[in-house]
Amino acid sequence: MRVLAIEPYFGGSHRAFLKGWETHSAHDFTIVDLPAFHWKWRMRHSAITLADEVNRLASQGERWDVIFCSDMLNLAEWKGLVDSQVASLPKVLYFHENQLTYPSQQPREWDYHFAFSNFTSAIAADEIWYNSRFNETEFLRELDAFLHRMPDFQPSHHIPLLQEKSSIQPPGVDSVFANKLEEEATDLNTSGSPLVVTWAARWEHDKDPETFFKAIRLAITNGVNLRLRVLGESFKNQPPVFGLAKQEFATYIDEFGYAESQSQFVELMQSTDVFVSTAIHEFFGISAVEAALAGAYPLLPQRLAYPEVFDLEENPDRQKFFYGGTAESLALALGRCHDLKKAGTLSTGNLKVQLQRYTWPNRAPIMDEAIAKLAHK
Template sequence: MRILALEPYYGGSHKAFLDGWSALSRHDWTVLTLPPYKWKWRMRHAAVTFAQEVHEHLSEKTRWDLLFCSDMLNLAEFRGLVRRDVRELPSVVYFHENQLTYPVRVECERDYQFAMTNLTSALAADAVWFNSAFHRDEFLAALDAFLKRMPDHQPAGATERIRAKTSVHPPGVVPMPARRGRQPGPLRILWAARWEHDKNPEEFFRALGILRRRGVAFRISVVGEQFRETPEVFAQARRDFTDCIDRWGYQESRADYEVALSEADVFVSTARHEFFGLCAVEAALAGAVPLLPTRLAYPEVFGLGQSEDAGRFFYDGGPETLAKRLAEMARFLADGQSLTDRAEGLRNRLRRFEWPNLAGVLDAALEEAGPAPSSSV
């Protein structure tokens, strides 16, 4: 099939998703993108910009079989602005995130117009894909509650119409290089996430403080994307743990990022918000043992309750419990045992997310969403 893909925010996980899939896909992709800058403005203007680009820069003879876009596009607006043959294409919208449950510090800061954009895009699409069942269920529940708050003209049955065309299609990851022998030293702990409050860095650093007071030796790498406003806890933590820091801050290249993953004994998440957990999957495939909270998409993605060994990769509670689990791993490592070997079964299960294994699965799903063979142009 010939796919027209539109990505208003071509960066981070959105870019990795399109690049990873299209590189191995059996379909022919035309990908139109905008730089990852000022996401609110991207959601406001991308439909107009992409419609103009289709009209001005793509030949009238160019034909596609399916339109694919992310949740950052107002699909309804785009279809209303673009030429007829594009407007009538079967369409799939992929929700990496959504603007109803994406965390804000104060709820009054949430701009519900962006939530309405998600709603109209989902209604306009022929198929609505989510990166996890957790994400799908959370969005639909929040959407239903949101629509009930409308003073009048509530769109009757909108949530159920969207639910009927949803499906779950997780994103893929690039295969990780084979891990080399571990360098001597204490437990190496990796925290890798956006430096924002929804990733709950305070809990991570409190756990480290508990470990230090108990005399447990460790090294840390704290990496991830940073923005203009960064929680103060990072500056304080850098001062508190300066003697045990291996890596600190955003890793400028993919190679540096992969090295950070390959050096870690354990990957820790303290997130209060996560729709899938790409970094956790990548770290586990790179050889680190994941230590994850029993919430969000993590139980689904890492098979909690589905595999006998899955429970060892989760913790309940707050920093005390997290510190206890990290101390256990430190003792295990000090006894000369291999943490990497403990996660071999998990890595084998997670390989289903590697692009060479996943691209064909997503290709087949697109074919199901596309036009019947007789109607393909």
């Protein structure tokens, strides 16, 4: 089967998602994409730019059976601009995130256009896939509130129709993270060595780095012997806390910045004791899953998609992987992990095995079947 995959922001997790699925899929993919640059501009112009590209390919004889696109594309606009044969194909819209719940630092910066683009794209799609139930629930709830703030002609009657064609399809992760040998894991858990703590996320305010560094400060004050790795992609307007923290914690930092390669990132995760997230905006948590597959002990805020992704409700014993979301509760959790490492008992139990379901060899066949079923309706 031939899949036309459209990605206006081909970088980071969006790129990893498509390349991972393509690599492990039984289907043939044509990926039409744009560089991951200026996301707001990408959401505004990509329907035109990528319609032009698809029309060019179609004029050269390219044909497809189904269309897959991310939430960065205004699917309704794109559909109106492409060749009628392409426009008639069944379409899947994948929500990696949504623009209704982004926590803007300045409320005036929030742009209704992007939220409405998500809405019209969802209407135009034949199926809507979300990476988590949390994402779906948040989007539909906020969409209802959003539409009711409009002055008239509030099209909220579409919301039940969106629910009817929605499903949950978690992303896959690279199985290489799970390849650490057991003897390597044992070597890392030596009682006399410092606790290796890794924070890995985009260097932006919605990942709440301030809480992380405050917790580190408290943990050090409480006597926790630790080493720091602060990883992730940085931007021109990154939060100033990173520059301040680099100076304050200079004697504790082993890594600070973007990993030079995928292999280095895997290596760093596999040699991590504790992986920390402080996110206030997260719809799945790929880095957390990768870290746990690599054998790291996750410390996650008990909010967002994390309880769902880590099956907390079905496995109450996993409460130990969650903290209250504050710097104080995180510092206490780091202290507990420090004590466990000193005792040689810092372990995630069977978590690594159970998270194998998120690896691409397991996820790709499920997604292949779902998109083939739509194509053959």
